[in-house]
Amino acid sequence: MRTLTIKLLYGLLVASILGLTQCKPSPRLSNQDVDSTVTQLDSLGQSILEGGGVVGFSIAIMKGTDTVYNRGFGFTDTTRTQPVTNSTRFKLASISKLIGSTLVMKLVEEGKLSLDQTLLELLPDYPNPEQAKKITLAHMISHTSGLPEYATEIDSTYVRTGVNPSKQDFYTFFKESDLIFEPGSNYSYCNSGFLLMGMIVERISKQRLQQEFDRVINKPAGMDLRLIEEAATLPDMSPYWEKKGDRFIPYPHWTWIKGDGGLTATSIELAHFPKQWSTGRFIDLASFQEMIKPRVLTDGIETGYGLGVRNGEFFGEKIIGHTGGHKSTYAIMVYFPERDTTFVVFINTDNTATSARKIFGQFAATYLGYTINPEAIPKQPLNKAVDYLGTYKGYDAKIEESIEIKMGEDGQLSYCMGDTCYPMTHMGDHKFWIEKWPYDLVTFEVNDMGQALALKEYYTGFYALLRKRLIQPN
Incomplete structure (x- = not known):
């Protein structure tokens, strides 16, 4: 689309995020x-x-x-x-x-x-x-x-x-x-x-x-x-x-x-x-x-x-x-x-x-x-060996250019825009759900050393934005 609004409220609905119950593709339906x-x-x-x-x-x-x-x-x-x-x-x-x-x-x-x-x-x-x-x-x-x-x-x-x-x-x-x-x-x-x-x-x-x-x-x-x-x-x-x-x-x-x-x-x-x-x-x-x-x-x-x-x-x-x-x-x-x-x-x-x-x-x-069952979110423990922390920058003019991934005192990661931070729930495979945007997904690209290089944001299923880590690991 010509421009993206600052964080769309509607994004990805995925089984790995919201504890979804899936109806598998069925045979030909009756009338x-x-x-x-x-x-x-x-x-x-x-x-x-x-x-x-x-x-x-x-x-x-x-x-x-x-x-x-x-x-x-x-x-x-x-x-x-x-x-x-x-x-x-x-x-x-x-x-x-x-x-x-x-x-x-x-x-x-x-x-x-x-x-x-x-x-x-x-x-x-x-x-x-x-x-x-x-x-x-x-x-x-x-x-x-x-x-x-x-x-x-x-x-x-x-x-x-x-x-x-x-x-x-x-x-x-x-x-x-x-x-x-x-x-x-x-x-x-x-x-x-x-x-x-x-x-x-x-x-x-x-x-x-x-x-x-x-x-x-x-x-x-x-x-x-x-x-x-x-x-x-x-x-x-x-x-x-x-x-x-x-x-x-x-x-x-x-x-x-x-x-x-x-x-x-x-x-x-x-x-x-x-x-x-x-x-x-x-x-x-x-x-x-x-x-x-x-x-x-x-x-x-x-x-x-x-x-x-x-x-x-x-x-x-x-x-x-x-x-x-x-x-x-x-x-x-x-x-x-x-x-x-x-x-x-x-x-x-x-x-x-x-x-x-x-x-x-x-x-x-x-x-x-x-069907969506938020209470059944299959949360995964955070792998402490993976380094996600840092500032990530994207280039879309209509979205906050830089965000920061921080670690709270409770050991949970947060997605921060300025002074406002939103807790992130790890869903495994470097994928995270953010309660503020319940249908969106954030994924990290991680190297063989367990260091995050970039994150990608998906809104209503579709890839929307890449943010690279400003200080790349050695």
Whole structure:
């Protein structure tokens, strides 16, 4: 998504954290069981809507190529005259990064691109050639380029002036900005690499970005993913709203956004994507595996992000996909490879605690048959031989840059932001649960000497942030 809020309240629901009871994948359900599940999901959706946090939302669940569930809740307007239907189109936001990276892999297969090509080779007019010769295409689509976040400046200028930014506006920003770290040495979620990715695809393919989406995605699969510049005036495109107190304020479509967040679709249409993406419809299976593989930094530390893909786990099961949003998460696509099951949630409301992450968590837990029993948390004793203590720094501008891991007098570790500390419960395998954020997970990367090198934070299952230990052990 374009930015992350300071510690999302909703994160990972995993068996190793909350003492979960799992219903194993079952044989084909009877009609009565299906009806019962649909009734539960309908009731859950209505309850979420009645909570007042969103104007409207849409949910799709697919098992393989079968539609398991698809519903719209609420409205596209605050006068409540236009209901959300299964045909309502929403913004993918940063889920577009995953789709765009799929275009890149197709061009790599066709011999038109290489992941090792530099930004200078791909965009010879890039205004900062000394930086551009160090940054590769792989860096740009894995958030390891070190590029500064353009959105912090360009977005605010657009909000102030209402004038769409030009290519020259972006180039002026990059020319005047330093890298925040050496390419490949760290991870920072950043829209800039994907903005440039869109420019690169258009230059190399000699086609508009929408034409490449049509060629690689829409035509092979019979889909209709549309960039917002084309979809904004379509009758089925939902308006967007920002929640401010008890009011919902109209939020305009940013039609200039492309590679880093510009696509739109219905929930059920997007839910068709993961199955076809993972089985060779759009790109070869080898390219798919390359996309989902977490990138490894120059110091050997592994991130939880591939090429346009978030990795993670939910209730202990592997998931891949992406999230999207602005002030809060309003789009999420989650694929369970082992179950061959996809969840898509879109909402048309920003800046709300009733985020797409939260809705996904509730619907997935209900559909997959998990229950939460916090009293049964399987706590593990802390291994005193492992050194976790120290200060850890991340690079996301919207999250506290540095946190400290401290040891209390009771021998329990704490996650500290400034003077405020939260006890951490060890769940084994260097994983910790923090009661303040009951659905989130913190994992440590530890070397052979038992010394922590970095920590990774997971929100609602998906990898979100890497923080490296400032003083690395010898």
